[in-house]
Structures are given as C-alpha cells and as structure tokens.
Amino acid sequence: MARSSTSAKDREWISVETSGLDAVDVRIINRLLANGRATFSELGAEVGLSPHGAADRVRRLERRGVITGYTATVTPASMGRGLDAFIDVRLLAQTPPETFERFVGTLPAIREVAFVTGRFDYHVRAACKDADDLDATVRAIRTGGGAAQTETRIVLRSTEFPTRLEAR
Numbered sequence: 001m002a003r004s005s006t007s008a009k010d011r012e013w014i015s016v017e018t019s020g021l022d023a024v025d026v027r028i029i030n031r032l033l034a035n036g037r038a039t040f041s042e043l044g045a046e047v048g049l050s051p052h053g054a055a056d057r058v059r060r061l062e063r064r065g066v067i068t069g070y071t072a073t074v075t076p077a078s079m080g081r082g083l084d085a086f087i088d089v090r091l092l093a094q095t096p097p098e099t100f101e102r103f104v105g106t107l108p109a110i111r112e113v114a115f116v117t118g119r120f121d122y123h124v125r126a127a128c129k130d131a132d133d134l135d136a137t138v139r140a141i142r143t144g145g146g147a148a149q150t151e152t153r154i155v156l157r158s159t160e161f162p163t164r165l166e167a168r
Helices: 024-034 040-047 051-061 097-104 129-143
Strands: 082-092 110-115 122-128 147-154
Touching: 024 040, 024 051, 040 051, 082 097, 082 129, 097 110, 097 122, 097 129, 122 129, 129 147
Parallel strands: none
Antiparallel strands: 082 122, 082 147, 110 122
C-alpha cells in the first residue's frame, strides 16, 4: 500500500510504490521475472536503454522495494520431494498464530504457509518424499503445531503461471 505522505515515520513501512512505474520499468521487471540472471546489456537492448541506463533503472527499482531479490527456483521432485500436498489447518484456540508459523517453518517438507479466511486458519503446501513423509508431516503439525484439525489433499497435477506485470 502506498501513501502520499512521506514523513520519516511513514517511510519505515512503505514497501512498494507502484504508481511510479512506467512502461520501461514494467518491461524490465517482466524480463527479470522470466530470467533473473539477465545482464544489464540484455535488459538495455530489450527496452531501448544503454547497459548503464538499465542498471540505473534496476537499482532504482531495488531501492524502492519493487525488486526485493533474485533467486533460483528448484523443482521439488528433482530434490526427492515429488509428493505435493495441501494441508488445511485449524488451530487450537490457545495456539498463537506466530507459534504455529515458527513451528511449521522448521519442518523440511513445508514450502508455503498462508493465513486464510474460511473454515481453516492456514493453507499449508508441502513437498514430501512419499506417503510416509506426508503422514509424518501431518502428524507433526497436529502434535507439535497446535492444530485442532487438519484436512489434507494430494496434488495430482498443477500448473504454475509466471508472474507478469501489465503496462498501464
């Protein structure tokens, strides 16, 4: 969320101001989303800037918090974790959400945790080695994570769509 006020107090929590992105910024971001290892020369050639101009744009986007990092992506199956599952979790009334989040963050199978609305408190994505690993993960969530109830679904097939920005 962006605010028009930029006092010292406000600057502490402003993470991204999206209203200042122009078409060149969007093209640079989309190129980096597709290939985070693109060189400044490649970026510049794609958007009509010199390598130095592209580097300046990228650094500005980093300073503003639009670009927050670069990472390699790995297929869980290639790492021996080919069983993908979603685990919905309802916490016990006395379980603080922060305690649950810290706990599941220590479990090797957990890929993502989302605090959600609806019947359950959390939607957890796990990449497990096999059914026994999934069983152990669910049991750990129930016993050590402070869960009152879980519901697990195994993913049969999934499709990921790349993140893209649209030029305004």
